[in-house]
Amino acid sequence: MIKPYVADLHIHTVLSPCAEIEMTPKLIIDKALSKQIDILAITDHNSAENVKAVIKAATGKKVKIFPGIEVETREEVHIICIFDDPEKTLELQKMIYRNLPNIKNKEEIFGAQLVVNSKGEFIRKNERLLLTATSLSIEDVVKKVKELDGICYPAHIDRPSYSIISNLGFIPPQLNFLAIEISSKADIYDILLNHEELKNYTIISSGDAHRLSELSTRTVFWIEKPTLDELKLAFLNKNGRKVSLKKHRKEKT
Amino acid sequence: MNHKLEGGSVTLREIKYKLSLKIKTAKEHLNIEVTGGYSSDLLSDVMANAKKGNIWITVQSHPNIVAVASLLELSAVIVTGGKKIEKETLSRAEREDITIFDTTDSTFNIVGKLYKMGVIGG
Ligand SMILES: [Zn+2]
Ligand SMILES: [Zn+2]
Secondary structure, eight states: OOEEEEEEEEEOOTTSTTSOTTOOHHHHHHHHHHTTOOEEEEEEETBOTTHHHHHHHTTTSSOEEEEEEEEEOTTSOEEEEEOSSHHHHHHHHHHHHHTSOOOBOOHHHHOOOEEEOTTOOEEEEOOBOOSSOOSOOHHHHHHHHHHTTOEEEEOOTTSSSSOHHHHHSSOOGGGOOSEEEEETTOOHHHHHHHOGGGGGSEEEEEOOBSSGGGOOOOEEEEESSSOHHHHHHHHHTOTTOEEEEOOOOOOOO | OOGGGGSOOOBHHHHHHHTTOEEOSOGGGTTOBOOEEEEOSOHHHHHHHOOTTEEEEESOOSTHHHHHHHHHTOSEEEEOTTOOOOHHHHHHHHHHTOOEEEOSSOHHHHHHHHHHHTOOBO
C-alpha cells in the first residue's frame, strides 16, 4: 500500500565544520521524530564518517536513515549522493578522499569536524579540510554513484553559490539526474519562471540542516516502504509512486 | 604617469580611492599594503593559488570567502558586479577582521585598473 513518508534528504552532522555542535545522531533523530519526519539522509560535506553512528542511533526508532554524502565537485557544485548501504557510501568516500586536496582543517576558521558514536560521544577529529572542492567532475560523481546503485542529484540549485545553475548556468541533460533539490525556503514557481527547462525534473526540497531547527518537512514521498528502490520509483513517477512538495511556511521552532 | 612602476607599494586606501570602492567591513585596515592580486570565482582555485597579502577579486559573496581570505591571510576581497553580499558574510568578515569592498564595476575592469596601478598577479 502506498503511503506518504515525510523526508528530509540533506542533513549535516558535527562532521561538517559548518554544522552546529547540536547535530549529533541522537538529537537529529529526536528532532526528526518530534517533527514526524519518516526518512532522513545524512549528507556531510565530502565524508560519510558519521553515517553508521546515525543509523545505529535510529535502531528501533520510527525513522529510516539513508547514508549519503554531499560531494563538492571541481566545478564547486554540490551533489547529494544517497545509498542503501553504508559500505557503498564509504566506497564513494574512498574515491573522494583520493581526490580531495590535502589541506589541514583550521578549526578556528572553518569549525571542527567531529566523528562521534551513536550516543554523540566524541571519537576523534577529521583533520583534513572537508569544506573544499574535490578534483572530481560532476560526471565522475554521477558515474561512480551509478556504479554503486545510488541516487544523486544537484543540491540547492536556487542558491547563488555551490549550485549547478549558478556555476554552470544550466543542468547538462546528459547527466540524467532523476531529481533536483531546492532549498527549504525556495518557491518552486519562482524557480520555474526563471528556468522553464527544469519543469521536467522531479523537484524535492531539503533542509540542508546545519542546526536542528532547519530540518525540513516539505517533501513527501508516496511509496510502499522506505527503501532506495522506492525513492527511485518516486523520482521517476512510476508505479503510482511520486513526490509531492508542501509550500514553505514559517515554522515555529 | 605611474609612480607605482618605479617601486613603492599600493595600500588599500589608494585602491579604495582610485577604484571608487565601497568598504563593507574591517574599515580600520586601509593602511595595509597589498602584495599583488588574484582573481577567480572558484574558492578552491583561490586556496591553491592566491598568496598572502594578495587582494582577491571575485563575484562570490558566500560566507566561505571570508574563510578563504582568512586562511590565506589575504589583504582584502573585492566583490564585483554589484552582487548583494550576504549578511552572514559581512558579520563573519567583521569577526575575522577581513576587509571586504564592493563595487558595481566588473571583475574585468577592476583587475585592469589594479594592474595599471601596479598591482600585479603572483
Ligand atoms: Zn551544499
Ligand atoms: Zn549541505
